[in-house]
Amino acid sequence: xxxxxxxxxxxxxxxxxxxxxxxxxxxxxxxxxxxxxxxxxxxxxxxxxxxxxxxxxxxxxxxxxxxxxxxxxxxxxxxxxxxxxxxxxxxxxxxxxxxxxxxxxxxxxxxxxxxxxxxxxxxxxxxxxxxxxxxxxxxxxxxxxxxxxxxxxxxxxxxxxxxxxxxxxxxxxxxxxxxxxxxxxxxxxxxxxxxxxxxxxxxxxxxxxxxxxxxxxxxxxxxxxxxxxxxxxxxxxxxxxxxxxxxxxxxxxxxxxxxxxxxxxxxxxxxxxxxxxxxxxxxxxxxxxxxxxxxxxxxxxxxxxxxxxxxxxxxxxxxxxxxxxxxxxxxxxxxxxxxxxxxxxxxxxxxxxxxxxxxxxxxxxxxxxxxxxxxxxxxxx
Numbered sequence: 001x002x003x004x005x006x007x008x009x010x011x012x013x014x015x016x017x018x019x020x021x022x023x024x025x026x027x028x029x030x031x032x033x034x035x036x037x038x039x040x041x042x043x044x045x046x047x048x049x050x051x052x053x054x055x056x057x058x059x060x061x062x063x064x065x066x067x068x069x070x071x072x073x074x075x076x077x078x079x080x081x082x083x084x085x086x087x088x089x090x091x092x093x094x095x096x097x098x099x100x101x102x103x104x105x106x107x108x109x110x111x112x113x114x115x116x117x118x119x120x121x122x123x124x125x126x127x128x129x130x131x132x133x134x135x136x137x138x139x140x141x142x143x144x145x146x147x148x149x150x151x152x153x154x155x156x157x158x159x160x161x162x163x164x165x166x167x168x169x170x171x172x173x174x175x176x177x178x179x180x181x182x183x184x185x186x187x188x189x190x191x192x193x194x195x196x197x198x199x200x201x202x203x204x205x206x207x208x209x210x211x212x213x214x215x216x217x218x219x220x221x222x223x224x225x226x227x228x229x230x231x232x233x234x235x236x237x238x239x240x241x242x243x244x245x246x247x248x249x250x251x252x253x254x255x256x257x258x259x260x261x262x263x264x265x266x267x268x269x270x271x272x273x274x275x276x277x278x279x280x281x282x283x284x285x286x287x288x289x290x291x292x293x294x295x296x297x298x299x300x301x302x303x304x305x306x307x308x309x310x311x312x313x314x315x316x317x318x319x320x321x322x323x324x325x326x327x328x329x330x331x332x333x334x335x336x337x338x339x340x341x342x343x344x345x346x347x348x349x350x351x352x353x354x355x356x357x358x359x360x361x362x363x364x365x366x367x368x369x370x371x372x373x374x375x376x377x378x379x380x381x
Contacts, residue, residue: 003069005032008039011067015059018052023060030078037071039064042078042215050077050250061223065181072177076215077250117221119228120154122254122366124285125247127236127277134290135259136164137336138326139235141352142257144343145359147190151230154185157195158217158247159237166197170339174198175224182225189344194224221251231366248280254366255285257323260314262289274318285365286321287314288358291328321365324358327351 009032012024023029023043032041043060045053057075064073117123126139136159147153157165166172169188175198176184185192196216226232236244247253256277277284289312315322326332329351335342343352 003034003039003067005034007067008032008034008041008064011063012060014063015056017056023056037069038074039067039070039072040074040215042076045077053077062181074215074219076218078215116252117226117232120226120232121230123232123234123251124362124366125158125234125236125244125253125256125277125282126259127244127256128238128259133238133259133261134326135238136168136235137332137341138257138259138288138290138355138358139233140165140168140336140341141343141355142359142362143191143231143233144189144341145356146231146233146363148343148347148356149359149363151363152228153190154192154226154229154232155194156220156224156232156234157193157197158220158234160196160216161237163195163197165193165195165235167339168336168341169193171198178225180225182223183220184225189341192226192229194220196220217247218250231363244276245280248277248282253282255283257285257362258287258320259290260287261291274320284318284320285362286323287312287318288323289325291326321361323361324354326354326358 009024009029012029013022015023017023017026017028028044030042030044032039043053043057054077057077061073061075064070064075126135126142128135136157140155143153143155155165155169157163166186169186169191171186171188171193173186175186175194178184183194185194186198187193234247236247258274258277274284274287312322312325327350331346331349332342332351335345342349343355346352347356
């Protein structure tokens with residue numbers, strides 16, 4: 001039996017919001033995508049409502065999953081406005097808006113701390129201002145480096161449009177759904193992994209709007225049985241868009257790691273990444289300089305193809321820690337392509353040791369108090 005968006009909306013009338021209105025008729029439900037038995041949509045909220053409406057989100061997911069012909073449902077909360085919806089009430093005429101201000105006045109009574117992920121102690125976002133700097137490879141080997149320290153580690157591949165972690169970890173297949181209707185992460189080399197790449201064919205183009213991306217991220221973060229983890233590493237998509245804002249607003253991030261290559265063009269984008277996390281009050285644990293140098297395998301001559309030391313200088317300039325340098329080397333590329341990341345399969349190589357040194361620095365930063373901080377609020381006076 002096939003269903004459409006109208007069937008989903010009718011079912012959602014059985015979900016009652018805190019104000020007593022049925023969800024289906026509330027105008028809060030964004031675009032509904034139905035394909036191959038999977039239903040995906042987002043519920044429009046004000047950021048201050050995230051805790052109050054989490055129960056309605058979970059109930060909406062349960063109701064939709066119970067519909068005949070539905071095999072899975074992804075339901076998220078989003079502060080993005082769906083097409084055609086009305087905007088939230090504006091401030092009265094003459095009211096002043098004071099953004100990004102610190103202190104008690106910046107925390108209204110309704111503003112709660114972002115809910116954490118049960119069992120996960122630290123969530124670390126690995127980001128870059130642009131693509132092509134080796135962020136996913138760095139994320140994978142950082143997670144393995146943390147696991148090599150004896151920590152319990154998970155990897156969330158949040159790059160919805162270009163998931164890379166299944167390839168890097170050499171994983172395939174679809175995750176199992178347990179008795180609690182939660183997804184069981186895949187596991188390899190001692191790291192638990194969840195990615196959109198497990199849920200869709202690798203040739204499928206993810207042509208999704210922001211609310212759908214945020215819905216998928218919310219479920220992969222909160223509807224996965226992560227168990228007890230010391231660190232959950234999140235491989236972010238490049239840039240400073242919906243995914244980054246979703247993680248910052250809905251997740252108590254312990255901090256962010258910025259990956260850049262040494263040349264000026266990449267550093268410009270890395271600078272934007274640092275600025276974005278600062279604006280949403282997420283600690284920047286440091287910057288990693290990837291592809292820092294190339295050593296010729298034939299003659300041993302070291303070349304700085306993309307320059308050298310730019311990320312270290314940028315870290316000093318922006319006042320954030322420098323976490324280390326990763327060389328450009330054939331072994332890193334080859335093991336990554338084969339799904340045999342170098343930290344796991346050749347841990348004594350100098351390249352693996354470079355990743356493990358970065359992991360050690362990240363862990364020391366987390367232990368030194370790089371705890372999660374609530375995002376900035378806008379105060380209307």
